[in-house]
Amino acid sequence: MIKHHPKFELLQSYVNGELPASLAIGISIHADMCPECQHSIAQLTEQVAEHSFEEAPVRLDDLKSDSFTSFSDDIAEDDLFESMISNITFNDDADVVTEALKREVVFRDKTYELPTALSRIELGKAANIGKLSRSRLQLNEDEIHSSLLHINPGGGVPAHTHKGFELTVLLDGSFTDSRGEYNKGDFILLDGTFTHNPVSQNGCLCYTVANDALHFTQGINKLLNPIGSFIY
Amino acid sequence: MVVEQTKLPTGVSHAKSNGMNENIDHTQLSEWLNQVADKRCKIAFTHLFKFFAPKIQRIARSKFPNEAQSHEVVQETMSNVWRKAHLFDANKGAATTWVYTVMRNVTFDLLRKVKSNREDNLSDDIWPIAEGAVTEDQAYEDHLESNQLLRVIDALPEAQQQVVKGFYLMEMSQEQLANHLNLPLGTIKSRLRLALAKLKVQLGEEND
Ligand SMILES: [Zn+2]
Numbered sequence: 286m287i288k289h290h291p292k293f294e295l296l297q298s299y300v301n302g303e304l305p306a307s308l309a310i311g312i313s314i315h316a317d318m319c320p321e322c323q324h325s326i327a328q329l330t331e332q333v334a335e336h337s338f339e340e341a342p343v344r345l346d347d348l349k350s351d352s353f354t355s356f357s358d359d360i361a362e363d364d365l366f367e368s369m370i371s372n373i374t375f376n377d378d379a380d381v382v383t384e385a386l387k388r389e390v391v392f393r394d395k396t397y398e399l400p401t402a403l404s405r406i407e408l409g410k411a412a413n414i415g416k417l418s419r420s421r422l423q424l425n426e427d428e429i430h431s432s433l434l435h436i437n438p439g440g441g442v443p444a445h446t447h448k449g450f451e452l453t454v455l456l457d458g459s460f461t462d463s464r465g466e467y468n469k470g471d472f473i474l475l476d477g478t479f480t481h482n483p484v485s486q487n488g489c490l491c492y493t494v495a496n497d498a499l500h501f502t503q504g505i506n507k508l509l510n511p512i513g514s515f516i517y
Numbered sequence: 518m519v520v521e522q523t524k525l526p527t528g529v530s531h532a533k534s535n536g537m538n539e540n541i542d543h544t545q546l547s548e549w550l551n552q553v554a555d556k557r558c559k560i561a562f563t564h565l566f567k568f569f570a571p572k573i574q575r576i577a578r579s580k581f582p583n584e585a586q587s588h589e590v591v592q593e594t595m596s597n598v599w600r601k602a603h604l605f606d607a608n609k610g611a612a613t614t615w616v617y618t619v620m621r622n623v624t625f626d627l628l629r630k631v632k633s634n635r636e637d638n639l640s641d642d643i644w645p646i647a648e649g650a651v652t653e654d655q656a657y658e659d660h661l662e663s664n665q666l667l668r669v670i671d672a673l674p675e676a677q678q679q680v681v682k683g684f685y686l687m688e689m690s691q692e693q694l695a696n697h698l699n700l701p702l703g704t705i706k707s708r709l710r711l712a713l714a715k716l717k718v719q720l721g722e723e724n725d
Contacts, residue, residue, distance in 0.1 A: 300621075301621070302621040302622075302624055302625045302628075302640075302644075306625075306629060306633075306639055306643070309625075309643050309644075310639075310643055313642075313643045313644065327610070330610075330614055330617065330618065331610060331611065331614045333617065334611065334613040334614040334616070334617030334618075335541070335611075335613060335614075337572065337576055337613075337617055337620075338541060338568075338569065338572050338613045338616070338617070339540050339541055362574075365588065366566065366570055366591075369566070369570070369591065369592050369595065370559075370562070370563055370566050370595075372592075373562075373592070373595055373596045373599045374557075374559045374562055374599060377557050378600065379554075379557075379600055379601070379602070379603055380600045380601050380604075382604065401642050401645065402639075402642050402643050403642075404642055405637065405639065405642060406637070406639070424633075424635075425633045425634070425635050426633055427633075
């Protein structure tokens, strides 16, 4: 059962489209598995939509007249809008939609179906250390790194600390750390620096996002100390 | 320090969401959207355009530094409304909610293009505008292409592979690679150039 959810403020930013792609993807994946958050997101979206389109109330009856005077006071803009309308409606075709493509990944001979939010993102080749495998997701968000992290049964991430934040969304399986057990669908966002040592008895696949403040200064040390930079 | 996750209160009251706004005639908007979907009705679309476009323009203007970009948001959003109106389902929510979703997605993709220089248009995967469906596109090919690319990289001579992998897969700079491999910067640069030329030829050949 899912026990860990995004905070309300985070859901709000998600609905507003204000989060970096990596975090928006994390929430999308969680909401896919969490009816509770799905419900909150639907309500928030309805509210923000109302709010966005209610200002400067326009009476619909005015719009039905043929004149464009209610458009705006700006003649140039009226022209622009009118040409947009004719450009857009020039072609009658509607978009064809198909079933969402299901993309699969394989980690150590185990096949996983990826959530829709990840279905088109380029994946780096998996790097393996011991029972860990990591594939970088090519989102191009500077210091924010997103990855798929796979832990083989009995594996774990050696104790580590972070500056900045660290998000883990469990796509499959479970793991435990000193604070308890985490299961499929859990959304675990940790701020600040702290130490933890997650261990997965039966194996798991996670979507992870982190902005490691040390990223740029570490330079070549990252290679000499593979574990530290390997995960995030 | 650990900042604990706050669990969402299950009983949050959303007083406003149930009472629809009196300034917006939701029934009328839904009707227009359905006319666009069913009959490709340009008059209904013009009504929708007149209602939404100035508001979209104002919202976009607050998110983008220049006017051209905010016009792009209006153009793209309303164009999606025209082409995807059949995905709107009045039983699932208000027309304003649906158009908002379309606008938010267009804005997100454009902001990402401006900030991260990525034209991957991820928004419809993150916030699906129709349940269980995606717009047909090149998605899968991109994925295949990246697998193909990795295969081709693996076929390069070891020395070039090292440089390409370090630079593209491990995100090291050319200077870092020079230090790491204990080679002059010029050698790194020429190896990278050689490797890229080879990759281009190989990928070109495979694509034909
Ligand atoms: Zn949730």
